[in-house]
Amino acid sequence: MLGNTANGLFWTYRLLERAENMSRLIETGQRIALTRLNSSDKQWLYVMQTAAVSSEYKKYYNKVEKEAALDWMLKHPENNSSILSSITSARQNAKMVRHALTTDVWEAINGSFLDIQNLLKGKIRERDLSIILRTIKQSAALVRGATYGTMLRNEEYDFCRLGTFIERADNTARILDVKYYVLLPSAKAVGTSIDNVQWETILRSVSAYGGFRLEYGHEAGPSDIAKFLILDKRMPRSLIYCCEILKLHLLSLCSTYGNKPASFSQIMQLQNRFLTHDIEAIFKFGLHDFLQKMISLFADLSEQIEIDYRFYE
Amino acid sequence: MEADLVFDEMWADGTSIRRPYKNIKTWLDAEERNSLKAKRQDANDLFRLTGITFNVYGSEEGEERLIPFDIVPRVITANEWNKICKGLEQRVRAINAFLYDIYHDQEIVKAGVLPLEMLRNNPAFLLQMIGVNPPGQIYTHISGVDLIRTDENEFYVLEDNVRTPSGVSYMLENRETMLQMFPELFTKNRVQPIQNYPQELLYSLKKTLPDTAEDKPNVCLLTPGPYNSAYFEHAFLADQMGIELVQGNDLKVVDGFLAMRTTQGHQKVDVVYKRLDDEFLDPLNFNEKSSLGVPGLFDVYRKGRVTIANAPGTGIADDKAMYSFMPEIVEFYSGEFPLLQNVPTWRCAIKDQLNYVLDNIHELVIKQVHGSGGYGMMIGPTATKKDIANFKRKLIATPQDYIAQPTLSLSTVPIFTNKGFAPRHVDLRPFVQMSPEKINIVPGGLTRVAMSKGSLVVNSSQGGGTKDTWVLEN
Numbered sequence: 001m002l003g004n005t006a007n008g009l010f011w012t013y014r015l016l017e018r019a020e021n022m023s024r025l026i027e028t029g030q031r032i033a034l035t036r037l038n039s040s041d042k043q044w045l046y047v048m049q050t051a052a053v054s055s056e057y058k059k060y061y062n063k064v065e066k067e068a069a070l071d072w073m074l075k076h077p078e079n080n081s082s083i084l085s086s087i088t089s090a091r092q093n094a095k096m097v098r099h100a101l102t103t104d105v106w107e108a109i110n111g112s113f114l115d116i117q118n119l120l121k122g123k124i125r126e127r128d129l130s131i132i133l134r135t136i137k138q139s140a141a142l143v144r145g146a147t148y149g150t151m152l153r154n155e156e157y158d159f160c161r162l163g164t165f166i167e168r169a170d171n172t173a174r175i176l177d178v179k180y181y182v183l184l185p186s187a188k189a190v191g192t193s194i195d196n197v198q199w200e201t202i203l204r205s206v207s208a209y210g211g212f213r214l215e216y217g218h219e220a221g222p223s224d225i226a227k228f229l230i231l232d233k234r235m236p237r238s239l240i241y242c243c244e245i246l247k248l249h250l251l252s253l254c255s256t257y258g259n260k261p262a263s264f265s266q267i268m269q270l271q272n273r274f275l276t277h278d279i280e281a282i283f284k285f286g287l288h289d290f291l292q293k294m295i296s297l298f299a300d301l302s303e304q305i306e307i308d309y310r311f312y313e
Numbered sequence: 314m315e316a317d318l319v320f321d322e323m324w325a326d327g328t329s330i331r332r333p334y335k336n337i338k339t340w341l342d343a344e345e346r347n348s349l350k351a352k353r354q355d356a357n358d359l360f361r362l363t364g365i366t367f368n369v370y371g372s373e374e375g376e377e378r379l380i381p382f383d384i385v386p387r388v389i390t391a392n393e394w395n396k397i398c399k400g401l402e403q404r405v406r407a408i409n410a411f412l413y414d415i416y417h418d419q420e421i422v423k424a425g426v427l428p429l430e431m432l433r434n435n436p437a438f439l440l441q442m443i444g445v446n447p448p449g450q451i452y453t454h455i456s457g458v459d460l461i462r463t464d465e466n467e468f469y470v471l472e473d474n475v476r477t478p479s480g481v482s483y484m485l486e487n488r489e490t491m492l493q494m495f496p497e498l499f500t501k502n503r504v505q506p507i508q509n510y511p512q513e514l515l516y517s518l519k520k521t522l523p524d525t526a527e528d529k530p531n532v533c534l535l536t537p538g539p540y541n542s543a544y545f546e547h548a549f550l551a552d553q554m555g556i557e558l559v560q561g562n563d564l565k566v567v568d569g570f571l572a573m574r575t576t577q578g579h580q581k582v583d584v585v586y587k588r589l590d591d592e593f594l595d596p597l598n599f600n601e602k603s604s605l606g607v608p609g610l611f612d613v614y615r616k617g618r619v620t621i622a623n624a625p626g627t628g629i630a631d632d633k634a635m636y637s638f639m640p641e642i643v644e645f646y647s648g649e650f651p652l653l654q655n656v657p658t659w660r661c662a663i664k665d666q667l668n669y670v671l672d673n674i675h676e677l678v679i680k681q682v683h684g685s686g687g688y689g690m691m692i693g694p695t696a697t698k699k700d701i702a703n704f705k706r707k708l709i710a711t712p713q714d715y716i717a718q719p720t721l722s723l724s725t726v727p728i729f730t731n732k733g734f735a736p737r738h739v740d741l742r743p744f745v746q747m748s749p750e751k752i753n754i755v756p757g758g759l760t761r762v763a764m765s766k767g768s769l770v771v772n773s774s775q776g777g778g779t780k781d782t783w784v785l786e787n
Contacts, residue, residue, distance in 0.1 A: 003574045004563050095364070095539050099552035103363075111362050155576065257577050309576040313562060 001100075003310030006159045008097035010311070012109070013163030015090035016143060019083045021171045023136040025051050026073055026083075028204040030129060033066065036197055044069035050178045050205060053081050070129070075120045083136065084120050087113055102150040105143065112139030155256050158249040162305060165249075169242035169298045175205050176229055177291040183222045185283060199225055206237045226287065227279040239294060240275045246301070247271065253309070261308035263301060270297050320464045320724040321736050322387065333388040333785060336502050340495075341385065341727075341734065349384065349729055356382050356490050365486050365549075367773065368542045381778030382487060383728040384494070387739060387760040391505075391787040394756060397460065397468060397743065400653030402752045403643060405456050405745045408475060408630045410646040412452040416442045416626065426641050431634065434713070436683070439591060439626030441598055445615050447624045449521040449749040454586075454622035455514070456745040457481075457759075460653070462724040469654050469721065471740060472636065476628040477588050480759040480779075481744050482546040485510060485553075487781040488757070503786035505756035511553035513746060513753055518584050518622055520748035525570070525618045526583040533557040533573060534586045535564070537593065537605045542774075547588050556586070566609035571619045584620040585610075591625045633682045633716050634660065656721055661712040670717040671705060677717040678769075679704050692769060694720055723769055726780065728762060738763045740771050741782065756784035 029047035036043075045064045048054035053072065056079060061068045075084040091113040098106055116139060119132050151157045176183065182198040199222060203209040206229060215234070216224045230239045250264045274294065282290050306312065321327070323334040330338050357379060360366070366377035389397075414420050415438070421427045432438045457478025459471040488507055492499060515532065522530050536547035538560050551558035563573050564582065572579035587594070593603040598611035613619050629635060635642075637658040643651040659666040659677075670677060674693055681689030691704045708715055725736035743758035760780040761771035771777040 001576050002557055002559065002563050003576050004560070005557070006576050092539065095544070095548065098364070098548035099556075099558045106364070107362050110364050114361060253576075310574055310578065313574065 001155050003312070005097050005100050006155070006309050007306070007311035008093045009100060009156055009159040010163035010305070012090050012093040012097065013160045014167040015086045015093065016109070016140065017164045017167040017171070018081060019086035019090065019136065020140040021167070022051055022073055022081065022083050022086065023133050023140075024207060025205055026070065026129075027133050028201055029069075030133075031204060032197060032201060041066050041069075046178070046201065048073065050175050050201075051081065052174055053079055066126075070124060070126075074124060074132070084117065087116055100156050102146070104146040104150045108139075108143045108146040112143060115139065153252075155253060158253050158256075159309070161249045162246060165242045165245045166298055166302045166305075168237055169239055169246070170295060172206060172229055172237050172239055172242070173291050173294045173298070175202060176226065177288060177295070180287045180291060183226045184287060185221070185223045196222075202229075206235075208235060208237065211235065223279060223283065226282070230282065231275065231279060240271075243267065243271050243275055250305075261304075263304040263308045266297075266301050266304055270294075270301065319722045319736075319738075320462065322462070322724050322726045322739075324736075325465065333390050337386065337388060340498065340501075346733065350731075352494050353382075353384055353729065356384060356494060359490055359493065360486070363486065364545055365482070366545060368540060368544065380483065380773045381764050381776075382490065383737075383762060383764075383778055383780045384491070385727050385729055385734070386491065386498075386781045386783050387726045387741075388783045388785065389741075390785055394784045397653070398754050400468070400651070401456075401458055401743060401745050401754060403647050403649065403652050404458065404470065404473070404639075405453060405747055405752060407643040407646040408456070408473060409451065409453050409747060411642050412624070412627055412630055413450055414646075415629065416445065421642070421645055424645070426645050427638055431638065432629070435629060435632060435634070437626075437628040437632045437635075439629070441611060442624070442626035446617060447614075448523045448617060448620045451521045451622075451747055451749060452624040452627050453630070453745075453747055454518060454521060454624075456747070457742045458653075458745065460741045460743070461656075461721060462739075462741070463722055464724075467654070469656050470639070471656060472633075473631040473639070474742070475623060475631045477590065477623065478742070478744065479543045479546055479588075480742055480761075481510060482549040483779050484744070484755075484757055484759045484782065486549075487759075487779055491781045502783065504783045505786055507755045507757040510744070510755045511550055513755065514550075514586075515554045515556065517746040517748040517750075517753060518586060518620070520750045521620050521622070522583055523618050523620050530583040531557075531573075531581060532584040532586065533559045533582055535559055535561070535589055537589050541588075543588065550586075561589075561603075561605045561607050564607040564610070566607065566613055569613065569616070569618065571607070571610060571613045582619060584622065586622050591628060594621075594625060633680055634662070634713075637716060656718045659717040661708055661715040661717060666717075667708065667712045670715075671708060674701055674705065674708075674717075676720065678720055679708070679715055679717050682714050682716060690770075692720060695767075720769065723763075723771075726760070726762065728764070728778075728780075735766065737766070738769050738771065739780070757782045 025047050029044055033043055041064050044066055045054060048057055048069060051073065057072050060078060072079055073082060076082050079085060091109055094101060094106060094109045115135055119135055147160060179198050179202060200209065202225060203212050212228055216228065228235055232238050233240055233244065235241055247267050250267050254260050254264055323331060325331045360379050360382060366379055368377060415432060422429050453475045455478055457474040457480060459474065460468045461471050462468050484507065518532055519530055533556050534547055534551040536544060536558060548558055557573060559573055565572055565579060567579045571582045573582050589605055592600045593605045595606045595608060595611040596603045597608045614621055637660050640651050640655050659670050661667045661670055677693045679691045691700055723738040723740060726739050727734040728737045739760050739762045741758050741760050743754060746753040760782040762778045762780055763769055763771045764776060764778045
């Protein structure tokens with residue numbers, strides 16, 4: 001398998017995950033704007049901060065307004081992380097590794113791109129938002145399903161999954177880090193029901209609002225949210241879950257190629273040093289420092305994968 | 314051109330249906346126009362979804378277009394096909410022998426059949442190939458020979474595409490689309506299958522290995538990249554053949570062999586299915602500005618350590634100036650009369666012929682010798698006064714750059730238009746695979762169709778469309 005092909009698969013799936021995460025953030029913003037009486041356009045700044053696209057936004061707009069924020073996150077050509085930019089680059093990468101994907105996966109990606117591109121043509125009205133976001137979600141599910149159902153479980157599959165989970169881990173860590181202080185144990189008294197817009201935003205951003213309440217109950221506090229998104233192996237967007245899946249596929253590559261490159265020791269270290277403690281230890285270490293560390297470790301891991309598997313010359 | 318001179322493949326003389334089209338006629342008569350319109354839309358959606366588009370050069374970046382697809386199949390009988398195959402085999406073998414000869418002893422020049430100037434002044438004659446022995450002595454692993462039909466029995470060769478013939482993915486996908494949209498047609502008609510083309514090509518390439526190849530030869534397809542107009546086809550073929558799709562920066566010469574960069578380091582490559590122009594192949598041996606190629610690749614080739622398909626330097630054989638010598642070339646190497654005829658061709662480089670062309674320019678097609686894809690071409694009968702004056706000036710200034718041919722009446726086949734069925738001109742590009750073992754021709758080809766009324770330009774870059782091409786069982 002070509003290093004370049006591994007590169008193309010990895011980025012196709014990273015970018016698809018990125019587009020999906022962005023749409024989830026937009027959905028969260030919209031939901032809160034509509035259901036909270038005291039919400040204001042400022043809410044969108046927080047959403048953009050979470051998506052790490054707010055500082056670029058400020059270069060193009062003077063103030064935070066709903067319409068501009070939506071345009072920025074959905075399709076602005078200067079925003080490399082807009083949904084349209086991500087899905088266009090994902091499809092371009094997929095095109096380059098077309099021969100390494102099954103027909104089902106390729107058609108799912110290409111068809112999704114065509115649908116979404118079409119929906120994002122012209123001016124977006126607020127009432128179009130729900131069909132746009134629904135299409136993106138369905139597209140993501142279609143690609144995921146086609147991948148799960150038709151791709152051989154070989155090295156190609158490993159690189160696809162590595163791309164997905166590096167991006168997801170980064171995304172979850174960032175969502176937590178932007179509002180880490182509302183999750184500290186001292187931020188509130190135990191026993192309050194989850195009626196905090198900040199918490200709701202965090203949970204909805206990772207599609208975990210219902211799941212969290214179900215598993216942790218109404219008594220749960222903000223530190224439980226941190227625990228859920230960092231250390232709960234049942235939660236498919238938690239850092240430890242991402243870490244487990246990354247480990248699985250790096251191990252699979254090790255056994256395919258009969259060697260253990262640096263990226264494998266990195267993921268082992270990452271997990272052993274940072275994800276084997278309980279949440280109290282993490283608070284003691286400092287939640288913000290911990291999340292910053294995780295973001296940089298996942299970035300290092302991504303770079304090491306590129307080197308180990310010769311993505312570039 | 315007068316309408317009564319045109320041979321229509323469905324109607325022939327205009328009164329009775331030709332036999333091979335009887336079932337097609339019955340089918341079309343039974344279909345509602347609106348349901349066919351819906352089917353045509355389905356087909357377009359299917360092409361878009363599969364990504365069977367081509368990139369347009371010189372247009373807005375990233376613009377992808379569909380090649381118009383027509384739902385009425387073009388039908389060829391088994392007898393007609395067998396005749397075509399014999400002619401193709403003879404021609405392709407002669408071209409391959411010709412290439413070996415001109416890059417070695419040049420017997421054809423010594424015999425006085427081909428003037429030396431045809432080679433000496435021709436940029437398509439690749440000096441670097443002189444004395445080089447391609448593995449298996451094969452130059453033309455794949456040829457796409459453009460044929461036109463003029464009546465019940467006559468097929469002419471319009472062009473021999475032997476550098477990097479393209480279009481085979483459309484042949485395959487047109488069939489796939491027809492199978493999906495009109496499955497019942499294939500139970501009522503016995504159409505010879507073409508789906509094995511990619512596997513047969515891989516087999517053929519593996520029969521043409523360099524001596525240095527080991528047990529499991531490594532074949533890859535070299536593409537200029539996703540911005541090339543035919544990129545879809547490259548990806549499609551690599552996928553269907555189960556080989557790696559590589560760009561120049563995936564390849565490297567390592568210890569005197571060609572190798573590709575895999576996730577586990579460099580791995581030797583034995584066969585390169587090249588979809589890149591010769592000029593860009595190797596910046597050390599050809600165009601030094603090329604960033605698409607592989608430095609030193611040609612040195613590996615010269616040592617016989619890699620197969621390149623098609624061989625560099627085959628362009629000399631499909632050069633439009635060389636075309637006019639093709640009947641002599643076929644006869645010289647096969648010792649037989651050519652089974653497929655050439656279209657009569659005037660070489661403007663020769664003074665008498667130039668004068669004839671200038672005097673009769675209104676009735677002729679003028680073609681640039683080194684052009685391709687319908688660029689640099691003028692069709693006399695439909696050209697404006699300005700075009701004609703313009704081309705006259707060009708002909709006088711650089712006559713050696715042009716040839717001229719009569720406007721032959723390409724046959725027509727009906728297409729489905731918004732106003733119903735209407736005849737349109739077509740040509741046919743069958744694909745010929747060659748290995749030391751055999752010549753293999755998949756029963757079918759790419760039928761290209763000029764979509765507008767009366768037009769003779771079938772090139773996709775000029776708005777031409779395609780059709781599924783059926784070769785019937787006997």
